[in-house]
Amino acid sequence: MSRIAEFPEILDDRQKELAERIASGPRGRVRGPLALWLYSPDLCERAQHLGEFLRFGTSFDKRLSELTIITCAAHFRCEYEWAVHAPIAEKAGLSPDAIAAIKSGDDPQFAEHDEQVVYRATRELLSGNRMSQSAFDAVIELFGERGIVELTAIMGYYALGAFLLNATEMTPPDGSHPFPDNV
Known part of the structure; x- marks a missing residue:
């Protein structure tokens, strides 16, 4: 059991928009660190963008x-x-x-x-x-x-x-x- 909820209990408009953007991208959903990063929307926005590149866009197969x-x-x-x-x-x-x-x-x-x-x-x-x-x-x-x-x-x-x-x-x-x- 996680020490904190995987998602913030109540999402504000920015958090909802971030969650929707992540879910509509190549990951197809929001879970794990991305869900936890929603507690800090500025961090989430930057981290998810970097993570998307590092997982799906680098020169490595x-x-x-x-x-x-x-x-x-x-x-x-x-x-x-x-x-x-x-x-x-x-x-x-x-x-x-x-x-x-x-x-x-x-x-x-x-x-x-x-x-x-x-x-x-x-x-x-x-x-x-x-x-x-x-x-x-x-x-x-x-x-x-x-x-x-x-x-x-x-x-x-x-x-x-x-x-x-x-x-x-x-x-x-x-x-x-x-x-x-x-x-």
């Missing part, structure tokens, strides 16, 4: 974006983020074995080189607050400067969401507890 997102979710042990994005990651083409390894904190085996590059860079930055020169160079080689900027932005956005979801103890939509030791 969905498989690599979702890899980055679930790596962040596992790092922060964010049950909501994990429960929503792990199935999307599998549908986008990540192997179930790699997804399971990421969840458990083991080193996943990837079929594709680009997956290994994205995972390594993401894990290094999350776990040590730095990225090695070789991980950085691998990202630049495959994705260029735009890639390093967008990869780190995806990480930062999903960390922002994970912090809020973890602070409020937002329950995943399916009621699951992907990280049972969190409970």
